[in-house]
Amino acid sequence: MARTKREHLRLEGTAAAPGIAIGKALTHRAERPAVSRRRVPTHRIEAEVLRFHAALASVSEDMRRTRQRVEHEHGADLALIFEAQLAMLDDMLMKDGTIERIRANNWVAERAFAETMAHLRQGFEKIDNEYLRARVGDLKDIEHQVLVQLAGGSLSGLQNARSNTVIFARDMLPSEAAQLGRRLVKGLVTDAGGTTSHTSIIARSLGLPTVVATERASHLVSTGDLVVVDGDTGTVHICPDAETVRYYRALLRRQVRRERELSQRTELPAVTTDGVHITLLANVDLPQEIEQAVASGARGVGMMRTEFLYLGYRLPSEAEQLDAYAHIVRAMAPHPVVIRTVDLGGDKLTHAVDSVAEANPFLGWRGIRICLDTPDLFRTQLRAILRAGVHGNARILLPMISGLDEVRRAKEAIHQVQQELEQQGIAHQKDCQVGVMIEVPSAAIMAEQLAQEVDFFSLGTNDLVQYTLAVDRGNARVADLYDPLHPAVLRLIRQVADAAAAAGIPASICGAMAADPVAAVILMGLGIRLLSVSSAQIPELKEVVLAANIATASEIACESLKMSSGVEVRARVQAVMKEVFLTARPPRPEEAP
Numbered sequence: 001m002a003r004t005k006r007e008h009l010r011l012e013g014t015a016a017a018p019g020i021a022i023g024k025a026l027t028h029r030a031e032r033p034a035v036s037r038r039r040v041p042t043h044r045i046e047a048e049v050l051r052f053h054a055a056l057a058s059v060s061e062d063m064r065r066t067r068q069r070v071e072h073e074h075g076a077d078l079a080l081i082f083e084a085q086l087a088m089l090d091d092m093l094m095k096d097g098t099i100e101r102i103r104a105n106n107w108v109a110e111r112a113f114a115e116t117m118a119h120l121r122q123g124f125e126k127i128d129n130e131y132l133r134a135r136v137g138d139l140k141d142i143e144h145q146v147l148v149q150l151a152g153g154s155l156s157g158l159q160n161a162r163s164n165t166v167i168f169a170r171d172m173l174p175s176e177a178a179q180l181g182r183r184l185v186k187g188l189v190t191d192a193g194g195t196t197s198h199t200s201i202i203a204r205s206l207g208l209p210t211v212v213a214t215e216r217a218s219h220l221v222s223t224g225d226l227v228v229v230d231g232d233t234g235t236v237h238i239c240p241d242a243e244t245v246r247y248y249r250a251l252l253r254r255q256v257r258r259e260r261e262l263s264q265r266t267e268l269p270a271v272t273t274d275g276v277h278i279t280l281l282a283n284v285d286l287p288q289e290i291e292q293a294v295a296s297g298a299r300g301v302g303m304m305r306t307e308f309l310y311l312g313y314r315l316p317s318e319a320e321q322l323d324a325y326a327h328i329v330r331a332m333a334p335h336p337v338v339i340r341t342v343d344l345g346g347d348k349l350t351h352a353v354d355s356v357a358e359a360n361p362f363l364g365w366r367g368i369r370i371c372l373d374t375p376d377l378f379r380t381q382l383r384a385i386l387r388a389g390v391h392g393n394a395r396i397l398l399p400m401i402s403g404l405d406e407v408r409r410a411k412e413a414i415h416q417v418q419q420e421l422e423q424q425g426i427a428h429q430k431d432c433q434v435g436v437m438i439e440v441p442s443a444a445i446m447a448e449q450l451a452q453e454v455d456f457f458s459l460g461t462n463d464l465v466q467y468t469l470a471v472d473r474g475n476a477r478v479a480d481l482y483d484p485l486h487p488a489v490l491r492l493i494r495q496v497a498d499a500a501a502a503a504g505i506p507a508s509i510c511g512a513m514a515a516d517p518v519a520a521v522i523l524m525g526l527g528i529r530l531l532s533v534s535s536a537q538i539p540e541l542k543e544v545v546l547a548a549n550i551a552t553a554s555e556i557a558c559e560s561l562k563m564s565s566g567v568e569v570r571a572r573v574q575a576v577m578k579e580v581f582l583t584a585r586p587p588r589p590e591e592a593p
């Protein structure tokens with residue numbers, strides 16, 4: 001759609017991480033990164049040569065893995081493409097040409113490499129041989145990969161981020177989102193995605209106001225446009241008019257004031273009006289979040305996702321993991337830290353494990369299935385968790401459990417690791433509790449039996465909703481069918497809460513629905529007493545708990561199990577417990593009478 005340059009565009013998407021961001025747009029596409037024309041001082045030249053070598057090594061390693069995978073899936077013939085590219089990466093003319101240009105002109109590696117590649121391409125294009133001329137495509141591919149690597153990874157364009165940048169992307173991998181720094185990047189807008197996709201989860205952890213499922217925002221915006229992201233309502237403004245900017249600036253000031261007020265209540269216990277204590281815990285996705293978790297008043301870490309350690313090109317060592325876990329366990333002591341064993345697969349891609357492309361990754365090789373099939377990977381992580389436990393109180397959480405057999409096998413692996421550490425005389429936590437994620441419907445249905453095997457349950461409602469309703473959590477097209485308040489989901493949660501209570505073990509919720517005030521009321525009404533959300537959401541959630549009444553919540557929860565839809569459930573909760581959801585936010589300019 002063509003538009004005049006300064007026209008105010010308002011787009012509606014799905015609110016994925018709360019807050020307001022006002023800034024300049026930066027589009028992130030898989031396009032060739034801009035080549036810096038900077039010069040390096042003479043004493044930095046050899047460092048620049050080393051940087052170039054390191055980039056080549058990384059691209060080669062990645063390509064070798066791709067070649068192996070392609071060979072495995074499609075046979076040796078197709079894998080030859082990568083053979084040719086690997087040979088090009090090792091080409092002396094290319095290497096020497098680049099290094100010579102760095103040294104002779106004091107150029108940065110990017111520029112020297114791009115010039116060399118342009119030169120080589122010209123040579124190829126002149127060759128009177130169709131096959132060789134076709135290799136120009138491979139050269140361009142290599143050039144792109146090396147330039148991306150030199151730019152610091154896969155976030156093309158991000159190196160151009162200035163302060164107050166809002167990233168616009170068609171879609172973003174969780175590994176890319178994890179690289180977004182909060183200092184410069186203030187907001188995120190994607191064309192695709194759902195609120196419980198891992199990219200949205202990471203955005204919430206980073207406190208980045210985010211709107212997803214906008215369908216076309218990244219095409220309508222231009223880098224440099226003034227934009228507003230309203231992560232509370234799911235609205236995005238491109239080149240907003242003066243009135244809209246004024247409104248959002250005022251809202252931003254209010255937001256800062258409110259955060260200050262809420263932060264003064266962190267020590268207050270979360271107790272309902274009828275005296276029921278609710279334990280508020282933090283979900284932690286990256287180690288640097290732990291300080292904020294402690295400051296938010298969390299009474300422990302309800303779920304630490306460990307996938308961040310596995311986003312690179314090799315598996316993390318025991319020492320690296322021990323470092324990360326011990327930091328978190330120590331910071332949260334004496335409160336418990338629930339460390340989830342790695343939940344790779346689904347949309348959490350990794351280069352570290354040799355996996356093959358699957359038709360239905362969310363139903364495929366994921367979570368505990370990968371751990372049980374890759375004993376060394378599992379053992380290393382278990383050792384690190386048990387060793388970290390001596391610094392406070394760690395607990396092990398097993399993801400994607402679908403039946404008893406998996407739990408028993410995992411417990412056996414934990415037992416073996418404990419014995420091994422014992423024999424080696426290595427200090428470790430001896431009384432480490434083991435729990436399971438209840439996020440697959442079969443686990444919810446089998447909760448009674450599972451409760452006999454473990455110390456606690458953690459309900460992963462992001463997946464439980466996806467698998468119960470058969471709605472891909474990251475697919476914008478079916479996002480309106482993804483309803484955590486669907487009575488079918490609520491019935492499963494009730495079943496799990498009852499089974500846990502009967503067995504005398506705790507059941508917490510660590511899915512995104514726990515932070516939705518309406519859902520939180522229903523969950524408390526269903527008997528849940530532990531809620532785990534991202535640290536930034538704890539203060540608001542505490543307000544909800546302080547205003548809620550368990551007797552009323554239980555009545556509505558009971559009624560909701562018999563209702564016909566999530567829409568009906570939401571309307572009922574909102575009508576009966578109005579005072580819990582006093583939203584003081586003024587109407588937006590377009591809503592004003």
Ligand code: PEP
Pocket residue numbers: 201305343439459460461462463464510511512
């Ligand atoms: C969940 O499924 O609710 C959950 C917390 O795990 P993840 O979002 O990492 O799949």
Ligand code: MG
Pocket residue numbers: 439460462463
């Ligand atoms: Mg899950």
